[in-house]
Ligand code: ATP
């Protein structure tokens with residue numbers, strides 16, 4: 361089964377051709393990061409306009425690099441939520457046009473289902489059930505993947521997403537946007553035990569997360585130093601903040617894995633490309649004799665190959681959307 365997948369939920373215009381959900385024939389990503397950097401974050405209106413400029417070119421490139429014509433495709437998959445409504449609409453409209461012109465089934469995909477499914481691409485042996493920690497720019501979910509397309513969210517953030525916390529703290533230190541990769545890099549030169557930042561737990565919800573208190577603690581620490589005229593060692597702040605986030609992510613994930621008795625654990629989303637998080641999870645899983653799965657960094661941040669992987673399993677399960685498919689900015693995981 362050959363699927364053309366399209367993704368435009370945030371600031372990446374992306375298209376990919378994927379065979380049987382796991383074999384990536386092409387994976388084209390046009391990132392708008394350089395553009396949004398000027399504003400310190402994603403500007404929705406600019407994102408939509410840029411998607412419109414790029415989408416046809418990106419889709420054509422995905423098809424030509426895969427050496428596949430429209431007539432050889434079996435379906436078109438597209439992210440229809442969650443995300444920025446104007447951004448989503450560009451990909452959804454393009455996918456609908458191709459579906460209509462090529463008489464191809466249309467399969468709408470949930471963006472987070474895509475992030476989770478990125479794990480299938482490089483791990484032919486990975487099959488549900490397993491537990492997955494989704495850590496991205498807008499989500500922090502501890503998910504039980506019961507079967508393909510069947511999810512139960514057992515833990516979630518009460519406030520900021522993990523990636524959002526990375527981006528905000530990076531901005532406070534003066535590292536620029538997007539902050540995740542910059543904190544990752546700077547942390548390698550810092551001492552993670554230099555500053556003791558709080559690790560928040562939510563009462564009566566052991567799998568939930570909260571990162572806004574940690575973010576405030578970092579801001580207070582920076583302000584305190586400035587007021588006292590003390591020099592801030594940015595690398596130590598970055599490393600100590602990163603450690604506080606990772607400790608909680610590992611702790612809650614392993615608690616869930618043990619409680620539910622899973623022998624497989626995966627991570628997904630942009631923050632899953634964080635090198636220290638990967639190391640910490642790898643170690644925690646090894647100690648418990650649990651299989652640890654993670655996508656390569658290029659499949660962690662937004663891409664269309666992961667949407668192609670998710671679309672395949674939705675397609676096989678019979679999911680079909682009509683040409684009235686709309687963008688759903690607050691789409692819930694597991695909703696159709
Ligand atoms: P969502 O998927 O929730 O809709 P999104 O699509 O904007 O949000 P992703 O593309 O999955 O998010 O991930 C982007 C986030 O990942 C940003 O917050 C970015 O800072 C973070 N990120 C990327 N690389 C790293 C890294 N190496 N370490 C930590 N965070 C990272």
Ligand code: MG
Nearest residue numbers: 370371372662
């Ligand atoms: Mg992005």
Ligand code: FE
Nearest residue numbers: 496497661662
């Ligand atoms: Fe994403």
